[in-house]
Amino acid sequence: MEPLLLEKISAQAGIANEYINALGQRQTISAQTQRRLLDLMGHRSRTLTPPTPLVPPVAVWRSDEPMTLTPGIQGDCDWQLSTEQGAILRGNIPAGTPLRLPSGLACGYHQLTISQGAQVASSLVIVAPPRCYQPAALLAGKRLWGASIQLYTLRSAVNWGIGDTGDLKMMIREMARRGAAFVGLNPIHALYPAMPANASPYSPSSRRWLNTLYIDINNVEDFHHNPAAQQWWTHPDVQRALIDARAAVQVDYPRVSALKLTALRLCWQQFGRRTQHDPQRLDFAAFVRHGGDSLRHQAEFDALHELLAQQDNACSGWQAWPQKYRDIQGAEVAMFRQGHAQEITFYLWLQWLADRQFAECYDLCRTLGMPIGLYRDLAVGVSDGGAETWGDPALFCLGASVGAPPDVLGPQGQNWGLAPMDPLAMAERGYQPFIDLLRSNMRGCGALRIDHVMSLLRLWWIPRGDTAAQGAYVHYPMEALLAILALESQRHHCMVIGEDLGTVPEEIRGRLRDNGIYSYNVLFFEQNAHHEFLPPEAYAPQSMAAATTHDLPTLRGYWSAGDLFLGRQLGLYPDTAVLRYLHEDRQRSRQGLLDALHRHGSLPKNTPQQAKGLVMSPRLNRAMHRYLADSASALLGVQPEDWLDIATPVNVPGTSDQYPNWRRKLTRTLEEMFANPGINRLLRDINRRRL
Incomplete structure (x- = not known):
């Protein structure tokens, strides 16, 4: 194909032929990468002059x-x-x-x-509408705050080894009592019941359905009404397993899953004894009808995956299944559907339970008068081997995965193993997949954080078998997606926060801002090239301020450079010169942050002026929280890891088996944490400064 023709067809398909890297340099995409991506998109994107329809399949306008x-x-x-x-x-x-x-x-x-x-x-x-929804409190100029938590990390005296909706209710009550406006969650998307060790909330099986490990079994009526369930639960071996799971420093996903699924199957037996006109049975039937094909496919996937995993412990995503089960429309899947109807219905029931329990959590927020309530997180994509791609493979380009181009911290780039939605297929379907995705995630919450919000504009696609450096940006219909986002946001009374970290063109930030999307300001990044930190009063009002994120070190980890030492141990920084530069840069950032804390009056005057040799302390921790609490940002999210002075991160990007990602729990139970005088003083101080 001639270079000019290739460029035109690639542009028509949305494939960029160049981009600006993290250093501000222009990078050209190879012709080979463009051709590979065109092949993956299929013939629809390869027609230079497609026929003009009488009318476009979908037209989007602002009111x-x-x-x-x-x-x-x-x-x-x-x-x-x-x-x-x-x-x-x-x-x-x-x-x-x-x-x-x-x-x-x-x-x-x-x-x-x-x-x-x-x-x-x-x-x-x-x-x-012109803009996304904003709560009345924000329109009135109030500055709100809340806790941002990784739900699975929560400990309590009664959970089953993983944070659940019962713990979430306790968190909501305690935070509301202290003046918080919201409790933010990690993605609670569906993962893999048959592969509980696959724990990343950002690599889900489906973004439309829920992680059923978060079900609070203590709050399931049928668990208490079933004598067999109670007999099982009181058995000494089960009690020992529960105690061990609860006491573990990390979430033991296989053990927790085994305990919970055993209990839930006993609950399911009891649920089956309910009469046909029982209110819960009627509600479950309505939930299944409303969930439609997407819900049915999720349950079929989980049931079939469980069966195959029992036969082959190494069985992973559906591309590795026996060929006869890879086609959801095939005869073998139809036979499985008929022969395992009860098992499929069990997984439908688990989704119903999870949905209703999270709805109870949001209802509690509203009862307690929290202006936002629950704040959910939408992952950037789904795993290529999960229920969503199995149920609707034509919506995705399964020969590619999503990631990030090379930068200073990741010279090889990143491959996240997520299947990209095909923008052409989205448009042909009137953007219904995007609409359904938003509706699923905006239901039962007051705010939605969109991870990697630049995905509304472009995603870095990597052809299968290539390195992340051999990818290219593929553009999405941003204006149409932003308009639909505003419409669904207003209908659900759900505000939108866009995680816009990294390299984002200023004109795009402005477009997001005009659409009513709140930006995401992380303390560590709010500094210029001279390591001068942005003063609190200069933070953008239409933003959410935070000390850190799930992909970054905690406050203690940042100050001690623990993330750099850990990265070296894990082999993330093989170039000693790069590592040395990062340590030197961190030292300069520490000094810049300390100077900013002194200038703002966040620290007592007798605190040393030099960061070198100054160790993390409760005084320094409080100062950082005060600094953020005084910011002009309309929203502030603080995390329990920093109240508890935890050093280790919850996730180390660029690792899989090298580090126990998504497993580290908090160091204290909720009961202990909210009885701690120091933590209560800190939260009172934050609340007072946000008023």
């Missing part, structure tokens, strides 16, 4: 802009608009003139039909 459309047809034609609200509007379009849809059209999803004789074409018309 405050003119809505005009020029049909690809000669001569007069008629139009009909069936609105979401049930009205039907009609008219005629004279030859050569555009269709101007009526002003004042309500926000929503409407159906437009263009006809001329026997020629008829339809288009989905999406009308969106």
Whole structure:
């Protein structure tokens, strides 16, 4: 293919032929990478001049802009608009003139039909509000704060070795009592019941359904009503296993999963004894109907995966399954569906339980008057071997994975093993997959954090078998996705926070800001090239401030450079010159942060002025929290790891088996943590400064 033709076809498919790297340098994408990605996208993206449709399959407008459309047809034609609200509007379009849809059209999803004789074409018309939803408290200028937690890390006197919705309720009550507006969660997406050791919340099986390990079995009625369940639970061996799981420093996912699934199967037996008209059975049936094919596919995947894992302990994602089970529409899967209906229904029931328990948590937030309540996290993608790709493979480009290009900290780039959605398939389906994704994640929460919000604009695609450095950016229809995001945000009364860390063009930040999306400001990154930290009053009001994230060191880890020492042990920094530079840079950052804390008055005056030799202390920890609490950011998220002065991170990017990612628990139980005088003083101080 000629270079010019390749460039044109790649541009049509959204494949960038160059990008600006983390050092500000222009990088060119090889012709080989462009050709490979075009092949993965299929023939639809390889037609240089695609036929012009009578009307596009979907048209997206904002409610405050003119809505005009020029049909690809000669001569007069008629139009009909069936609105979401049930009205039907009609008219005629004279030859050569555009269709101007009526002003004042309500926000929503409407159906437009263009006809001329026997020629008829339809288009989905999406009308969106100008901006995403904002809670009344933020519109009134209040500065809110809350806890950002990794739910699985929570300890309590009664959980089963992993934080669950019962612990979340305790967290909500305690934080609300101390003035917090929200409790933020890690992604709670569905993982793999048959592979409990695959614990990363950012590599889910599906983003539409839930991680059932978070079910609080203590809050399941059928567990207490089933004599067999109670007999099992009181057995000395089970009690010892529970005590060991609870006391473990890290979440023992296989043990926790075995305990919980055993208990839940006993609960399921009791649930089956309920009468047909029992309110819970009726609610479960309604949940299954509403969940549709997506929910059914999730349950079928989990049931089939469990069966195959029992036969082969090494069985992983569906691409490694026997060929006969890889096609969800195939005859063998249909036979499995018929022969294992009860097991599939069990997994449907687990999703219902998890959904209802998380809904109870959000209801508790609202009862306690929290202005935001639960704050969920949407992962950037799904694992290529999970339920979502198995159930709808045509929506994804399964020959590629998502990652990041090379940078200073990751000279080889990153491959996250996530399957990218095909932007062409999304558009052809009227963006319904994106709409469904938002609805699933905005239900039952007051805020949604979008991990790697730049995914609304572009994702780094890596052809299978290539290195991360051999990838390219593939662009997505950002304006359409932003409009739909605003519409669903307003409908669900769910504000949106975009994780916009890293290299983000300023014009894109501005576009996100104009759409009502709150940015994400992390203390460690709010410094310039001279290591001068941004003063609290200069933080952007339309933002969420945080000390750190799940991918970064804790406050203690950052100050002691523990993350760099750990990275060296794990082999992440083979170049000693790079590691030496990072240590020197950290020392300069520490000094810059200490200077900023002194300038702002966050530290007592008798605190040393030099960072070198100054160790982390309760005084320094409080100062960092005070500094952030005084920020102009409308939102502040603080994490228990920093209240407890934990040194080790929850996740080390770039590692898999080298470090126990997503397993480290908090060092104290919730009961102990909220009885601690020092922690209570810190939280009172934060609350006072945010008022």
